Structure formats: structure tokens, C-alpha cells
Amino acid sequence: MANMYKPNALDREFDEFWTKVNCFAVMDFPYDQRCEFVRNANNCVYGTNFVPYMHLLACDFKCRNVFEEYIFVTLFLILCFELLLFLSHVVRLYYTPALKAVSRMLHMNEHLAGVTIMALGNTLPDMIANMCAIYDDAPIFGNCLSSALFVTMFTGGLVCYLSPFRMSPYDTVRDLLFFIFGVLLLEYAIITEESISITECILMMTVYVIYLIVNVIDVYIINRNLKSLRREIDALYELPQSDDVKQKREALESTYKLLSQDDRVTILQRKSYQNDNRTFSFLTKVGGERVTIDINANRNMHYTRAPSKNHRLFQEFFSAILPIKMNEWRQATMLLRAYYIARAPVVFLSVIYIPLVDYELKKNGWSKLLNCIQIFLNPAFTITMGKAMVFRDRSMLWYYNIPYDFKYGLYSLVVTVPIAIVVFFHSNTSAPPPYHWMFTIMNLTGSMFAIFQSATEITLITGVLGFMLKVPSDFMGATVSCLAHSLGDLVANASMALQGYEKMAYAAAIGSPFFSILLGTGSVFAAKKLLGISTSMHNLIGSYGENAFVLLILGLLSTLLWTSVLNFNARRSVGIFSMSIYGLYIIFSILIKSEIIHPYNVDAFLTSSHA
Numbered sequence: 001m002a003n004m005y006k007p008n009a010l011d012r013e014f015d016e017f018w019t020k021v022n023c024f025a026v027m028d029f030p031y032d033q034r035c036e037f038v039r040n041a042n043n044c045v046y047g048t049n050f051v052p053y054m055h056l057l058a059c060d061f062k063c064r065n066v067f068e069e070y071i072f073v074t075l076f077l078i079l080c081f082e083l084l085l086f087l088s089h090v091v092r093l094y095y096t097p098a099l100k101a102v103s104r105m106l107h108m109n110e111h112l113a114g115v116t117i118m119a120l121g122n123t124l125p126d127m128i129a130n131m132c133a134i135y136d137d138a139p140i141f142g143n144c145l146s147s148a149l150f151v152t153m154f155t156g157g158l159v160c161y162l163s164p165f166r167m168s169p170y171d172t173v174r175d176l177l178f179f180i181f182g183v184l185l186l187e188y189a190i191i192t193e194e195s196i197s198i199t200e201c202i203l204m205m206t207v208y209v210i211y212l213i214v215n216v217i218d219v220y221i222i223n224r225n226l227k228s229l230r231r232e233i234d235a236l237y238e239l240p241q242s243d244d245v246k247q248k249r250e251a252l253e254s255t256y257k258l259l260s261q262d263d264r265v266t267i268l269q270r271k272s273y274q275n276d277n278r279t280f281s282f283l284t285k286v287g288g289e290r291v292t293i294d295i296n297a298n299r300n301m302h303y304t305r306a307p308s309k310n311h312r313l314f315q316e317f318f319s320a321i322l323p324i325k326m327n328e329w330r331q332a333t334m335l336l337r338a339y340y341i342a343r344a345p346v347v348f349l350s351v352i353y354i355p356l357v358d359y360e361l362k363k364n365g366w367s368k369l370l371n372c373i374q375i376f377l378n379p380a381f382t383i384t385m386g387k388a389m390v391f392r393d394r395s396m397l398w399y400y401n402i403p404y405d406f407k408y409g410l411y412s413l414v415v416t417v418p419i420a421i422v423v424f425f426h427s428n429t430s431a432p433p434p435y436h437w438m439f440t441i442m443n444l445t446g447s448m449f450a451i452f453q454s455a456t457e458i459t460l461i462t463g464v465l466g467f468m469l470k471v472p473s474d475f476m477g478a479t480v481s482c483l484a485h486s487l488g489d490l491v492a493n494a495s496m497a498l499q500g501y502e503k504m505a506y507a508a509a510i511g512s513p514f515f516s517i518l519l520g521t522g523s524v525f526a527a528k529k530l531l532g533i534s535t536s537m538h539n540l541i542g543s544y545g546e547n548a549f550v551l552l553i554l555g556l557l558s559t560l561l562w563t564s565v566l567n568f569n570a571r572r573s574v575g576i577f578s579m580s581i582y583g584l585y586i587i588f589s590i591l592i593k594s595e596i597i598h599p600y601n602v603d604a605f606l607t608s609s610h611a
């Protein structure tokens with residue numbers, strides 16, 4: 001017993017090797033040993049989203065050289081393209097209509113909807129993913145700043161370029177000042193104490209809550225002023241119409257018209273360019289007239305007093321789930337037909353899973369049989385997949401848990417199937433029921449789930465490609481991965497801008513990263529602190545975080561400058577300028593990776609020379 005061996009720190013390190021090693025370290029192993037490595041490394045399991053790429057390459061495809069790896073990675077890139085189609089399709093046809101519907105139901109204006117609902121929808125899935133990965137040693141703050149720089153400067157600039165508009169002066173200045181203060185607050189908390197305390201985390205969250213309260217109060221004051229102005233105008237109409245009364249009434253009506261632009265979100269007719277013969281121009285043009293849609297007219301357009309509530313029930317169902325419309329197919333060119341074929345799987349999955357509530361469409365997108373099926377299919381699928389992917393054993397691939405987690409989806413049928421039956425017997429095929437707006441909840445959550453999963457899968461594919469090309473992980477995280485994670489913001493903001501909701505899109509371009517930096521990062525830091533996970537300043541910022549911080553502050557200050565100089569008219573020129581700031585960040589990052597220049601953080605050479 002006296003000679004019994006006692007494990008030392010090195011032994012414990014080897015015992016924990018498979019739980020700590022990065023899956024991409026398999027690239028340094030011989031090909032015949034990679035499958036065993038992938039099966040034992042936990043990161044190869046819990047680092048998987050939908051497809052276990054490294055497991056496929058090492059064990060299923062059994063790649064034995066670089067050429068074979070590149071052949072199969074090509075298949076991954078095809079999947080990446082399909083996911084991009086899926087993401088853009090869901091955002092354009094499901095997510096943006098849901099945002100408009102929810103904003104209108106909550107009586108929000110475009111700006112408030114952009115900094116709350118749209119920002120929350122774009123950022124909340126990423127925050128949940130960061131909370132699930134709090135044990136990972138990644139530069140959270142640096143990557144968050146990189147994403148913020150992309151969303152604010154690039155997507156915000158793209159909104160200005162695609163659809164020039166006039167900003168709301170007060171809202172824009174207020175948001176930019178809050179954003180600058182939030183970024184400086186977080187940077188100060190990190191660099192002064194090498195870490196962040198719970199008090200500082202609470203302070204950051206409080207700043208964001210104050211920001212939301214200010215926005216809500218602002219909308220409330222606008223509504224109060226509009227009602228007061230309306231009463232004054234009506235009172236002036238009842239007076240004898242002298243010149244003074246007319247002049248005063250016209251002044252009040254002008255003020256009312258100006259304030260009403262920031263009133264409740266309206267449903268606009270989408271811009272169509274199919275019959276537009278104008279040539280493209282890089283010059284800023286005056287925006288077209290905003291045409292408001294009559295929601296009730298669209299809703300009851302096909303209403304009939306047919307004796308049967310199920311008139312054309314199956315015809316509408318099969319027409320709704322058809323992935324390629326015959327009239328579009330006949331008129332399409334060969335290239336467009338190839339696009340329709342590539343898009344068909346994602347169209348079918350979207351139609352089956354996500355209920356459509358779009359006030360711009362006839363019957364607001366109502367399809368009786370399809371919507372009744374989605375009442376029980378959507379929650380069951382979401383619960384099963386969510387349980388299998390989030391609450392899973394980190395030593396097993398997520399889809400091994402589906403047979404065990406499927407029962408939770410079945411439990412939801414106890415509630416949803418009776419609801420679906422009631423809706424089926426109560427509703428009519430010719431017009432949506434009065435409670436059709438409730439499908440917006442499943443529309444919004446289903447869209448967010450699909451967008452997040454698509455962006456995450458694209459990020460993993462680019463990560464695999466980056467490691468195969470031996471690109472440093474910190475560079476990938478600060479550039480390609482951040483861009484891939486922000487694809488949802490990019491597509492959503494661009495889509496909203498093209499549909500005539502430029503104010504909402506630009507507000508989301510500021511509100512989303514502000515939410516991520518203060519509330520998202522603050523909650524992750526608080527969780528790390530409560531769990532006793534220590535992080536150094538370098539681990540929080542990384543090699544590229546300070547560059548992103550400097551350029552983000554410069555970008556926000558320059559935005560304050562050009563908005564004031566141009567009288568808050570967003571032009572294409574400033575859109576290009578904003579996007580170029582993110583391009584400058586990419587150039588800096590490439591030069592840092594190539595060791596041509598030093599990053600803005602601590603210079604190791606100068607530190608050692610002064611030691």
C-alpha cells in the first residue's frame with residue numbers, strides 16, 4: 001500500500017484529454033487513426049449541430065488523403081448553398097411577414113419594432129447558443145464586437161444603399177449614443193479589472209433595460225401627442241374658417257402628418273420590379289410611394305357563403321405544399337428552373353413546418369387543412385428537436401436521443417390535437433378565422449428556429465473548410481464565423497428594407513448588436529462568474545477584438561457625423577462608406593493574421609522589451 005502510485009496533475013490532464021481536446025485536432029493525426037479520435041473526442045460530438053462532418057470524413061467516407069477530403073467537402077458546400085437558400089426563403093416569406101404582423105398587433109412603430117422584436121428575433125438564438133457554450137474557451141467579447149461591426153456597419157450600410165430613406169433624427173441619435181456608451185462601458189469593465197464582476201454585469205443589463213424603457217416611453221408620448229393634435233384639429237374645423245384658423249389648422253395638420261410617420265406599423269404593398277424597365281443606377285433615387293394594403297379586403301377576398309366549410313379543401317392543401325408553381329415553371333428560363341429545383345426541398349420543408357400569416361396575401365396565407373396540421377406538427381417537431389439538441393448527453397450525437405425524446409413531442413399532442421380538431425370544424429376554407437393571428441406565434445418561433453439552425457450549420461461548414469485549409473481558429477472566429485452567424489441579420493434587414501421598412505431594418509441594425517453586447521454578453525459573463533469559470537482579458541478579447549472595438553467606435557461616431565451633415569437622409573454613398581468600414585476591419589484582420597501588422601491589443605514585443 002505504501003508503494004501505491006498516486007496520480008499527479010499530468011495524469012489528470014491525460015484523463016481529461018478527450019473531454020477538452022478540440023475536434024479539429026484530428027487534422028494532425030494520420031488518416032488511419034482519425035476515426036478512433038473522432039469517436040472518442042467529446043468536442044466532435046457536442047460540437048455537432050445537424051451533420052457530424054468530421055465523423056463523416058473520418059469514419060463514414062473513410063478519407064485517406066487530402067484529395068478525397070476535398071471531394072467530400074464539396075458535398076458540404078452544396079449543403080451550405082442549400083442552407084443559404086433555406087435561410088433566405090424563410091426570412092423573405094415567413095420571418096418578415098411575422099415581424100410585421102406582431103409589430104402591428106402590439107401597436108409599435110417601425111423603430112420600436114426594429115430595436116425590440118426584430119433585434120430580439122435576430123439575436124436571442126445566438127445568446128442561447130452562447131449560454132450553452134459557456135465552458136468553451138472562446139473570445140466572447142471579441143467575436144461579439146466583430147459581429148456587431150458587421151451588423152451595424154455592413155448591414156446598416158446595405159440598408160442605406162438598397163433603399164435610401166429619411167431617418168428619424170431623435171431616434172437615430174439616441175440609439176447611436178446608447179450604443180457608444182454600452183460598448184465603452186463593456187470595454188472599460190474588461191480592461192480595468194482583467195475580468196467582469198457580477199455588479200458590472202447587472203449594470204450592463206440595466207443600461208439595456210433603460211434603453212428599452214426610453215424607447216417605449218417615446219412611442220407612448222408620440223401617441224399622446226397625436227391624439228392631442230387630432231382633437232385640436234377637429235376643434236378648429238368646428239370654428240368659423242377665418243385666415244388665422246386655417247393657418248393654425250394647417251400648421252397642426254403638418255405637425256400631425258410628420259408625427260404620424262412614426263405611428264403604428266402599416267402593411268405595405270411589396271415593391272415589384274418585374275415590369276420595371278428602369279435601368280440600374282448607382283445614384284440615389286427618391287423612394288417610391290408607400291402603398292398601404294387593406295388587410296380586411298385581402299382577408300375576405302374569397303369569402304363565400306358556400307354550404308360546405310370545406311370547399312376546395314384538398315385542392316388548396318396540395319396547391320399550398322407544391323414546391324414549384326406550374327405557372328412560374330412554364331415562364332422560367334433554364335437557369336431559373338434549375339434554381340426552382342434546388343429550392344424545392346427547402347420550400348416543401350418550410351411549408352410543412354412553418355404556418356404562414358402574411359397580410360399581403362389573399363386570405364392572409366390561410367390554408368385550412370395545412371394550418372390545422374401545423375397546429376400539432378409544429379410544436380411536436382420543435383419540442384422534440386429542441387430537447388434532443390439542447391438537453392442532450394454531451395458524449396452522444398443528438399439524433400441518438402430522438403427515440404427517447406420523441407415522447408415529449410407526443411405529449412404536446414394531448415393539447416394540440418384537440419385544438420386542431422376544434423379549428424377544423426369551426427373554420428372555413430374561404431376566409432381565415434378571427435384567431436388566425438395566433439398562428440403568428442408559431443410563424444415567428446418556427447422561422448427563428450430555422451434561421452438559427454441554418455446559420456449555425458453554415459458556420460460549422462465554414463469552420464471545417466477553414467481548418468482543412470489551416471486557417472487559424474481565432475481568425476475564423478473573428479471573421480468568417482461571425483459573418484456566418486450574422487447571415488440572418490443580413491438577409492432579414494435587407495429584405496425588410498426592400499419591402500419598404502427601412503426604418504425598422506436600420507433600427508434592427510443598431511438594436512441587435514446593442515442587445516448582444518450588453519444583454520447577451522453580460523448574461524454570459526454573469527453565468528461564467530456564478531459557475532466559477534475564470535477568464536482572462538486576452539481570452540475575452542482575443543487577437544482581433546480591439547481592432548473591432550476601435551473600428552466600431554469610429555464607425556458609430558462617423559455615423560453620428562454624416563447623419564447630422566446630411567440632415568438624416570440616408571444615401572447610397574454613406575451606405576458604401578459604412579460597408580467600407582467593415583471592409584477595413586477585414587483588411588486589418590488579414591494583415592494581423594499574416595503578421596504584417598500588430599493588433600491593437602498588448603504588443604508582446606514591446607512588453608518583453610520593457611520588462
